[in-house]
Structure formats: C-alpha cells, structure tokens
Amino acid sequence: MLTTKPKLVKIRSANRPQTYGFAVHSLKELVEIASRKLEPQESGNMQVCLYEDGTVVTEEYFHSLPDNTKLVLLPDGQSWNAFAEDIKRVLELDRNAELLIKTAQDLLMDERSPRARRILGDMQSTLNETPELELREDDQEWFEGIPVRFKTKSAYMKHNCETRIRGYLREVGDYTQTLENTRTKTEYKKVVESLREKLKAARYNGSYFDRREKDVNRLCTERGWFFCQGAYDENNCSFFHSINPYGSRESRILFSTWNLDHL
DNA sequence: AAGAAGATCTCCGAATACAA
DNA sequence: TTGTATTCGGAGATCTTCTT
Numbered sequence: 017m018l019t020t021k022p023k024l025v026k027i028r029s030a031n032r033p034q035t036y037g038f039a040v041h042s043l044k045e046l047v048e049i050a051s052r053k054l055e056p057q058e059s060g061n062m063q064v065c066l067y068e069d070g071t072v073v074t075e076e077y078f079h080s081l082p083d084n085t086k087l088v089l090l091p092d093g094q095s096w097n098a099f100a101e102d103i104k105r106v107l108e109l110d111r112n113a114e115l116l117i118k119t120a121q122d123l124l125m126d127e128r129s130p131r132a133r134r135i136l137g138d139m140q141s142t143l144n145e146t147p148e149l150e151l152r153e154d155d156q157e158w159f160e161g162i163p164v165r166f167k168t169k170s171a172y173m174k175h176n177c178e179t180r181i182r183g184y185l186r187e188v189g190d191y192t193q194t195l196e197n198t199r200t201k202t203e204y205k206k207v208v209e210s211l212r213e214k215l216k217a218a219r220y221n222g223s224y225f226d227r228r229e230k231d232v233n234r235l236c237t238e239r240g241w242f243f244c245q246g247a248y249d250e251n252n253c254s255f256f257h258s259i260n261p262y263g264s265r266e267s268r269i270l271f272s273t274w275n276l277d278h279l
Numbered sequence: 280a281a282g283a284a285g286a287t288c289t290c291c292g293a294a295t296a297c298a299a
Numbered sequence: 300t301t302g303t304a305t306t307c308g309g310a311g312a313t314c315t316t317c318t319t
Contacts (some may be wrong), residue, residue: 161294176293182301183293272293273309 024083027064029054030090033105043078050089061092070096117143145263147240158265169240169262170228176272177225185215227262236260242274 022039027050036053040046043064051062064073067086071077088096106116120140127133149155152167159166166172189208195201215221223233227240236242240262261271 178301180293186302187292 023079023081025081025085025087027054027087027089028067030088030094030096035086037084043073043075046078046087047089054089058091062089063092063094064089065096067096067098070098113143141264141266145260145267147260147263150262158262158268160265170226173225173227173240173261174222178220178222181215181220181222185212185220225261242271 020041022041023046024037024039025046026035026037027046028035032054036050038046038049040049047062047064050064051058055062064078065071065088066073067088070088073081073087090096105112117140120136120143124133124136124140127136146155146158149158150168150170152159155169158169159172162172166175185208188211192201192204192208195204223229224235226234227236227238231238239260241258241260243258259267259271259274261268
C-alpha cells in the first residue's frame with residue numbers, strides 16, 4: 017500500500033494554550049485524534065481554524081497548508097479570535113511579568129512610531145509598578161520627597177486626602193467674602209460651619225484614599241486602584257480611566273492632579 | 280485681510296513651608 | 300494636628316506678531 021507523506025501540524029484547543037504536534041493524512045483524521053486528545057468531553061462536531069486569523073480549514077485547503085501550521089480545534093460554528101487570545105496572554109501578568117517587561121524594553125529600543133512607543137512605554141511602567149509594597153523600607157523610591165514620619169503608603173495617602181479635603185473646605189469658606197447680600201452671607205456661613213463640623217467628625221474623609229480601610233469607607237480597591245467616576249452628571253466613566261497611586265512615585269504624583277470626576 | 284504661530288495673562292489645584 | 304501663606308506648574312483664554 018502506497019503511503020503518502022503525512023501533514024505535520026500544530027494544534028491547540030480554544031480554551032487551553034498547550035499546543036500539540038500531530039502527523040496526519042487528512043483533516044478528518046486530525047479532527048478525530050485531536051478531539052480525542054484535546055477535547056475528550058466534547059460530543060458535538062468539531063472544526064479546525066487557522067490560529068493566525070481564524071480562517072475555517074476545509075479538507076482541500078488542509079492539504080495546501082505548509083507543514084507546522086498552527087491550528088485551533090473548536091466546536092462547529094464557534095469562531096476564533098487570535099487577537100483576543102494574544103491580549104489575554106499579555107494580561108496574564110503574574111505569570112509573564114518579567115518576560116513581558118524584558119520584551120517591551122527590547123521592542124522599545126528599536127521602535128520609532130510614537131504611538132507604539134507610547135503603548136510599550138505605558139505597558140512597561142505599568143508592569144514595573146509595585147502597589148503590593150506598603151512599607152517605606154520596602155519601596156523607598158515611592159516615598160521620595162515625603163516626610164520621614166510616614167512609614168506606610170496608606171498612612172500618607174490618608175493624610176494626602178485629609179489635606180485635600182481641608183483645602184476644598186477652605187476654598188468654600190473663602191467664598192463667603194465675595195457675597196454682597198448680608199442675609200445670604202450669614203446663611204452661607206451657617207452652611208459652611210455645619211459642613212466643617214461634619215467633615216471634622218468624619219476625620220476629613222481621610223479613609224477615602226486609605227486602602228487599608230473597609231470597602232464602604234474607601235474609594236479605591238484593596239490594592240489601591242482608583243477608577244474615574246465619570247463627569248459629575250454621569251454615573252460612570254466611559255473611558256475606563258484608572259490609576260493606582262500606590263504603584264509608583266510617578267503614579268502618586270500624577271494622582272494629585274486627579275479629581276475623580278473627569279476634570 | 281485672514282489665518283497661523285507665538286507670547287502673555289489668568290486661574291486653579293496641589294505641594295510646600297511654616298506657624299500655632 | 301490643623302490652619303494659612305506662598306510657590307509652582309498646567310491649561311485655557313486672549314492678545315500680538317508674523318506670514319501669505
């Protein structure tokens with residue numbers, strides 16, 4: 017019996033990144049053995065797509081593929097988006113962080129396009145952030161320029177919030193002088209006084225920036241992420257603005273320009 | 280004369296420094 | 300710890316100058 021040369025392919029399932037190599041004589045054969053190996057629990061019909069762009073592979077097309085083409089096995093009708101898969105891989109930060117930083121650095125060296133440089137630069141600095149560190153002794157760079165009495169990031173952020181709120185309050189108080197009408201003026205003063213007492217009782221809401229606080233008291237996540245809440249007349253931010261001032265000195269400084277309401 | 284480019288002014292929020 | 304004055308930098312508005 018004449019045996020034709022088998023086709024060599026690499027194939028993975030849609031759900032798992034592990035790739036397997038097979039040597040087969042037809043697409044039909046590939047679907048059979050790959051299904052058994054990769055998706056033994058799937059009972060429905062399966063199809064094969066190109067990993068690269070999701071093109072569905074037919075029997076005829078299969079024979080024209082070069083050896084070692086990367087393929088994906090998935091249920092009939094389901095489409096494959098390699099781009100989404102690549103992004104997902106990049107986002108598996110914990111597993112890939114070091115490799116990613118190195119790769120981004122290398123690419124950045126040769127990259128000329130400003131847009132690509134920006135994306136790579138952002139990625140690199142985001143990956144380099146160390147929000148998990150909390151103590152001054154562990155992240156001295158973060159504390160550069162901050163009085164020595166602050167030993168933890170959270171304590172400083174809390175203080176930072178208090179002074180900010182006091183600043184706002186002061187501004188509101190200063191506005192009194194611009195009022196002409198005496199009755200309005202006294203009423204306004206009363207409101208400001210009441211506001212002052214309430215804020216004082218609430219310790220100037222320092223807990224807003226303190227990630228050690230209970231969920232209801234803080235505006236950030238337990239890791240220190242703040243999300244833009246959208247403009248004052250909207251319920252959320254359509255741009256998904258976010259920042260973690262606990263991550264790096266730069267983010268901490270940048271955060272001081274944040275108003276959390278889009279301005 | 281019109282539009283582009285540059286310079287200047289003004290306002291605001293936050294940082295900083297200092298006092299109480 | 301809290302309050303206050305000063306400084307700094309960014310951003311927008313406005314005015315001025317330059318170019319065509």
